[in-house]
Amino acid sequence: xxxxxxxxxxxxxxxPHEEERGIAIGIDLGTTNSVAAIAEQGKPEILRDExxxxxxxxxxxxxxxxPIVGRAxxxxxxxxxxxxVSSIKRLMGRGAADIKSLSGTLPYEIHGDQQxxxxxxxxxxxxxxxxxxxxxxxxxxxxxxxxxxxxxVERAVVTVPAYFDDAARAATKDxxxxxxxxxxxxxxxxxxxxxxYGLDHGAEGLYAVYDLxxxxxxxxxxxxxxxxxxVLSTGGDAALGGDDFDHAIAEYVLREAGVQSPxxxxxxxxxxxxxxxxxxxxxxxxxxxxxxxxxRDLRQSIDLAKFESLIEAMVARTLRACxxxxxxxxxxxxxxxxxxxxxxxxxxxxxxxxxxxxxGREPLSDINPDEVVAAGAALQxxxxxxxxxxxxxxxxxxxxxxxxxxxxxxxxxxxxxAIPVAKAQxxxxxxxxxxxxxxxxxxxxxETVDACRSLGRFELTGIPPMAAGAARIRITFAVDADGxxxxxxxxxxxxxRAEIAVKPSYGxxxxxxxxxxxxxxxxxxxxxxxxxxxxxxxxxxxMLLALDAALKSDGDLIAPSERAGIDAASGKVRAAMAGxxxxxxxxxxxxLEKASHPxxxxxxxxxxxxxxxxxxxxxxxASMATDRAE
Amino acid sequence: MSQSEHERFNQSPEAGAVAPCWSCKQPVAAxxxxxxxxxxxxxxxxxxxxxxxxxxxxxxxxxxxxxxxYLGFQRAMHPDRFVIKTAKERAIAESQAVSMNEAYxxxxxxxxxxxxxxxxxxxxxxxxxDQTVHDPELLMEAxxxxxxxxxxxxxxxxxxxxxxxxxxxxxxxxxxxKAFAADDLETANRVATRMKYWRKFLEESRAxxxxxxxxxxxxxx
Numbered sequence: 001x002x003x004x005x006x007x008x009x010x011x012x013x014x015x016p017h018e019e020e021r022g023i024a025i026g027i028d029l030g031t032t033n034s035v036a037a038i039a040e041q042g043k044p045e046i047l048r049d050e051x052x053x054x055x056x057x058x059x060x061x062x063x064x065x066x067p068i069v070g071r072a073x074x075x076x077x078x079x080x081x082x083x084x085v086s087s088i089k090r091l092m093g094r095g096a097a098d099i100k101s102l103s104g105t106l107p108y109e110i111h112g113d114q115q116x117x118x119x120x121x122x123x124x125x126x127x128x129x130x131x132x133x134x135x136x137x138x139x140x141x142x143x144x145x146x147x148x149x150x151x152x153v154e155r156a157v158v159t160v161p162a163y164f165d166d167a168a169r170a171a172t173k174d175x176x177x178x179x180x181x182x183x184x185x186x187x188x189x190x191x192x193x194x195x196x197y198g199l200d201h202g203a204e205g206l207y208a209v210y211d212l213x214x215x216x217x218x219x220x221x222x223x224x225x226x227x228x229x230x231v232l233s234t235g236g237d238a239a240l241g242g243d244d245f246d247h248a249i250a251e252y253v254l255r256e257a258g259v260q261s262p263x264x265x266x267x268x269x270x271x272x273x274x275x276x277x278x279x280x281x282x283x284x285x286x287x288x289x290x291x292x293x294x295x296r297d298l299r300q301s302i303d304l305a306k307f308e309s310l311i312e313a314m315v316a317r318t319l320r321a322c323x324x325x326x327x328x329x330x331x332x333x334x335x336x337x338x339x340x341x342x343x344x345x346x347x348x349x350x351x352x353x354x355x356x357x358x359x360g361r362e363p364l365s366d367i368n369p370d371e372v373v374a375a376g377a378a379l380q381x382x383x384x385x386x387x388x389x390x391x392x393x394x395x396x397x398x399x400x401x402x403x404x405x406x407x408x409x410x411x412x413x414x415x416x417x418a419i420p421v422a423k424a425q426x427x428x429x430x431x432x433x434x435x436x437x438x439x440x441x442x443x444x445x446x447e448t449v450d451a452c453r454s455l456g457r458f459e460l461t462g463i464p465p466m467a468a469g470a471a472r473i474r475i476t477f478a479v480d481a482d483g484x485x486x487x488x489x490x491x492x493x494x495x496x497r498a499e500i501a502v503k504p505s506y507g508x509x510x511x512x513x514x515x516x517x518x519x520x521x522x523x524x525x526x527x528x529x530x531x532x533x534x535x536x537x538x539x540x541x542x543m544l545l546a547l548d549a550a551l552k553s554d555g556d557l558i559a560p561s562e563r564a565g566i567d568a569a570s571g572k573v574r575a576a577m578a579g580x581x582x583x584x585x586x587x588x589x590x591x592l593e594k595a596s597h598p599x600x601x602x603x604x605x606x607x608x609x610x611x612x613x614x615x616x617x618x619x620x621x622a623s624m625a626t627d628r629a630e
Numbered sequence: 631m632s633q634s635e636h637e638r639f640n641q642s643p644e645a646g647a648v649a650p651c652w653s654c655k656q657p658v659a660a661x662x663x664x665x666x667x668x669x670x671x672x673x674x675x676x677x678x679x680x681x682x683x684x685x686x687x688x689x690x691x692x693x694x695x696x697x698x699x700y701l702g703f704q705r706a707m708h709p710d711r712f713v714i715k716t717a718k719e720r721a722i723a724e725s726q727a728v729s730m731n732e733a734y735x736x737x738x739x740x741x742x743x744x745x746x747x748x749x750x751x752x753x754x755x756x757x758x759x760d761q762t763v764h765d766p767e768l769l770m771e772a773x774x775x776x777x778x779x780x781x782x783x784x785x786x787x788x789x790x791x792x793x794x795x796x797x798x799x800x801x802x803x804x805x806x807x808k809a810f811a812a813d814d815l816e817t818a819n820r821v822a823t824r825m826k827y828w829r830k831f832l833e834e835s836r837a838x839x840x841x842x843x844x845x846x847x848x849x850x851x
Contacts (some may be wrong), residue, residue: 052688228701320843327836384713391705418731420709420724480724481709 024155024184024385025145026192026377026594027138031089034058034137036145039161042388044375047148049335054371056144059133060136062123069140072140077321083124088137091130092175093168094119131171132518135178142179148426157381159373160187162218162234164395165443166485173482184384186482191392192376193342196367198224198390205230205337208322210355210363212345216243217318221329221336228394233328233416237321240314242278246312249274249289253300259293266293281307282347308350311610315354322358328416329381339363342372347424350422354455394419400455400477400485403440406450406534412477415445422478426492429473430542431467432549437473441487448530460489462496468542536582540573547596550603557602564593569595647675650727652722663707663726671712673720674726679733679746688748689810689818691737700734740803741829744810744822753815768824775831785842799828 016078017145025047028035033055036047046054053071061073061084068076077084121128138158143152158181160172176183187195198207204225211218222229250270254262262270267382270291277287286303326333339355341363346352356362367375383390395418401411404427413423429437437460444452471541472492479485490496549572555563568591576588647660653670660675661682678686683699705711706725712719736742775795782788802825809818 185710225699226705228705249833261637282656320840324836384710391708391710393701393704393708420728422725422728422732423732478728481727 022152022154023149023155024381025153026157026374026379026381027141027158028189028192028371028374028377029089029134029138029141029158029160029175030373031087031425031450032058033370034141035374036141037371037374038145038149039375039378039382040086042379044337044344044378046371046374047145049144049147054374056137056141057086058089058137059084060088060133061085061134062126062128067136069137085121085123085128085133088130088133091119091121093165093171094130100305106455109524127439131175131178133171134175138176138181140285142181150565154180155184155381155385157185157187157192157377157384158183159187159189159192160483161216162190162220162231163216163236164483165453166400166483167485173484183353183482184381186484187377187380187392188231188394188483189232189373190218190234190340190342191222191229191394192380193340193372194220194222194224194229194380195376195392197338197340197364197415198229203337206331206335207338207340208325208336208359209340209342210318210322210346211236211342212318212351213241213343214243214345215239216344217241217321217414217514219322219325221325221331222403226392227389228391230418231395232331233325234395235321235325235328237317240317242343242348244314245278245311245345245348246271246274248314249277249302249307252290252302252310253291254293256300257293257298262293266291277302277350278307304349311348311350312354318351319354319358322355323572333359336361340372341365342369345369394483396421396479396483398443398453399445400479401452402427402475403438403442405538408534409442409444409447409449409452412475413479419479419483420481422476424474424476427473427475428469428623429463429466430468430538431470431545432468434468434471435463435465437463437489439475439487439489439496441477441485448534455485456487458487459488460491460496462494463491466493468545481567504602533580533582533585536585536589537577540577540585543589543592544570547592548604550599554599554603554606557606558599563599565595566599649675670851671707671715671722671726673722674729677729677737678750681727682733683737685737687747689740689743690807690831691743693738696737700730700738702851703730740806741822741825744806744818744825748815748819751815753819762773765820765823768827772827772831776834779831779835779838782838782842785839785846788835788839788842792832795828795832795835799825799832802828 023038026037026039026044035054035056037044038047039045045057048054049056056070057074057078059070059073061068061076061080063076063083064078065579067073073084077086107591112184118467121130121131121133142153142156156176158172158176159532160169163171173183173186190211191208193211194207205221206545207224209218209220209222211220213450216236217240218234220234221232224230250267251271251276253274254260273289273291277289280287281302281304284304286301288299288300290297292298302396322333326336335574336359339359340363341352341355345371346355346363346365352363352365360464369626379390380392382388395416396413397412397415399415400413401409404410410425410427412425413421427437438450438457439460440457441450441455443455446452460473470493471490475487477485477487547566551563551566558566570589573588573592576585646656649660650656651658651665651668651672652668654665654668656665656667658665658667658672661677662672674682678687683696683703685691685696704727707723707730709720709724709727712723715723718827736746745806775791778789778791782791802821806818806821806825809815809821
């Protein structure tokens with residue numbers, strides 16, 4: 001270990017001018033609330049406003065010339081609901097096409113009818129992108145931090161959900177830039193939470209971070225040793241959270257009251273009442289809801305046992321995701337040394353009980369679950385600028401790949417791979433004389449493109465015409481320590497290049513992300529079948545194309561009877577390709593191969609002959625390829 | 631580690647190579663992480679994965695030591711250590727971290743380690759490619775196991791199957807270790823292919839478990 005200590009030093013020594021560059025803070029940019037913190041000598045502290053409030057509601061009101069952020073904006077909600085934006089985090093990195101599926105549930109007006117690019121909101125007479133709205137929140141956080149610290153703040157570590165895809169991460173970074181903050185590092189929220197606990201407790205071992213928010217559930221498994229936080233696996237269920245508990249109570253109350261379909265306003269107030277009773281039930285054994293439906297004032301009492309029976313199945317679902325990340329990391333629940341709770345919904349006693357039972361130990365919860373992420377971000381900001389002793393090693397949450405022929409995804413980087421990472425894979429052309437190639441980058445676990453998320457497309461042009469399969473196109477995926485992807489492509493025989501930094505033209509919906517992960521496991525088999533079928537079709541198509549080209553240039557080599565045999569066999573291949581039976585396609589291809597064998601032999605002889613006339617075989621092949629490309 | 635692997639390691643051409651430092655132009659060993667003259671971080675050279683992480687090559691690795699080495703190197707080379715350095719140094723550190731991640735991910739997994747060792751010895755590792763398997767015994771076993779998997783009706787039955795498959799995987803691991811120890815690369819290649827199959831089977835059994843649980847939940851609701 002001595003050599004390691006020696007090499008340790010140069011990278012850690014802060015530059016001499018470091019002090020002048022000012023301090024760096026940690027920011028938890030949340031869906032509901034945002035929090036800022038600063039760490040000094042390993043001690044994080046939440047930055048509060050003049051009322052001692054650490055939480056800044058992530059709500060922006062565009063009522064005047066300057067945006068209003070936080071509690072004051074929330075108050076405008078009742079007066080000017082059309083000028084107030086909340087939950088903007090859900091739209092980060094999303095394209096216009098993504099929003100269609102959400103438009104019914106979103107309280108915003110979408111601007112224009114964009115088909116491409118990032119979504120824009122129409123708020124009063126302004127047109128705003130999610131990046132701009134997030135920037136306004138970050139600016140307010142920055143102002144609060146500067147007021148609390150009495151000095152300018154220009155650098156920050158900003159947290160993102162582990163599930164955030166490339167587009168959403170890039171959008172978050174852009175928002176910070178817009179707010180005048182340099183992002184030192186994007187850190188995953190569960191990692192930040194573990195950091196806050198890990199340093200406090202100073203214990204080495206395996207930790208699980210269980211993060212149950214209002215609408216999403218995240219679970220990550222980390223190993224802490226030698227001061228390194230290593231994320232082993234991450235997963236979750238982004239369509240599950242505390243809001244679902246509220247819904248369960250509301251539905252129960254409606255059932256008991258015998259109300260079929262309440263008005264939208266009534267339903268909203270009932271949900272608010274349900275949320276309050278959920279919160280009250282963390283300390284009281286029974287609560288009474290009062291609510292207003294169809295002009296009647298109603299009361300309904302609910303006790304803890306009833307509430308727990310309503311939500312038990314949902315909590316069980318989170319534990320299933322826990323088991324999956326344990327399996328992904330190839331560890332058992334008993335090996336987990338500590339369970340960190342993050343998110344307001346972890347205050348529900350049943351959640352704590354079931355989590356404790358699953359992991360066989362009481363979860364850690366002595367840090368406020370609403371502030372723990374910002375505290376961890378602050379620690380990381382200090383480590384990055386002042387040279388701390390801890391290090392975070394993170395992974396990518398979802399596999400990255402490209403589309404190949406037939407809409408199949410070829411994975412280039414698997415999920416849970418440690419970052420930074422760079423991986424290259426070679427692909428080839430599909431048709432003779434092909435000079436360009438569309439490169440379509442996707443993220444997700446499924447085998448087919450339509451079931452994954454599209455991140456971007458670019459084109460590699462200028463490939464010199466060659467026979468199908470002769471070009472060697474090397475595609476490199478590089479993911480940096482922030483989890484941001486750059487893709488480059490190069491044709492190896494000629495050196496033609498293309499590169500793309502994947503920008504947030506699209507984005508992956510968090511819900512979709514969790515769904516995709518879940519689906520990938522259940523659909524693995526069906527996908528494989530589908531893939532094999534598509535591959536069989538592609539193989540057959542390739543064979544037909546090659547044969548057509550050969551017949552065009554050397555058709556004179558075979559007798560009409562042989563030609564008829566080949567044509568008949570080709571017809572059978574085409575018919576088989578139209579069906580769903582891959583064995584039939586394989587058999588037809590084999591028959592065609594047999595039927596065309598004498599022809600192939602004759603072509604080979606001709607090629608040899610011309611080679612003997614003083615030409616190299618390569619020249620003959622090349623000239624044949626050019627013929628075919630016509 | 632076998633004798634022959636020792637030799638291969640020591641003969642690796644890059645072991646003693648020297649190149650000028652990009653920053654101060656002083657000579658630096660190709661495998662050095664930092665220039666001993668000016669302290670500048672050095673780009674990752676063409677190093678063997680074992681050499682990169684400073685462990686002796688071979689199939690039987692001390693995984694604890696491998697991890698310690700990896701974490702130690704990452705502590706020094708991770709881009710987070712270079713946030714306040716120049717863009718050039720940050721880029722070099724990142725490529726170092728990338729190389730270390732690649733080396734670690736390859737070596738920590740027995741199957742990928744086996745494939746790497748075979749490839750290093752000039753063998754095309756069948757495990758690396760999705761080739762058709764020509765091992766009739768394996769094909770038979772595979773078919774039977776798949777059939778059993780599709781027939782399981784309860785989680786208990788499934789768990790029994792998973793335990794059996796797990797035991798097989800462990801047995802194959804020790805066979806693999808013996809084959810490499812005896813420098814019998816043919817056998818190593820064959821065993822690795824089998825291991826790959828059983829791993830796939832375990833993955834499929836996990837998917838099957840989710841289907842079973844979904845059915846249970848719907849039945850219960």
